[in-house]
Amino acid sequence: MELCTLLQVIDLSEIPPEGALEWCLLLPHVTWRVLVAGGDGTVGWVLSAVDKLKLKVSTEHSSVVY
Numbered sequence: 001m002e003l004c005t006l007l008q009v010i011d012l013s014e015i016p017p018e019g020a021l022e023w024c025l026l027l028p029h030v031t032w033r034v035l036v037a038g039g040d041g042t043v044g045w046v047l048s049a050v051d052k053l054k055l056k057v058s059t060e061h062s063s064v065v066y
Contacts, residue, residue, distance in 0.1 A: 017049035
C-alpha cells in the first residue's frame, strides 16, 4: 500500500520548508497534513515556516511521535 507519492515527499535539503508549504496556500480549501522526519531542529524549522506563512493550523488531529 502506497501512502505518499513522490510528489508528496519533499527533501528539505533541496527545498526549504517555506517552499514546500506554499503548496498549502495554493490549495486553501484542502485539508493537508505535514509529516516531518528528523530531529527537534527539523520540526522547529518546519513550524517556524508554518508561522511565517501564517498558515491556519488545527491541532485537533495532530500527534507527535518520538
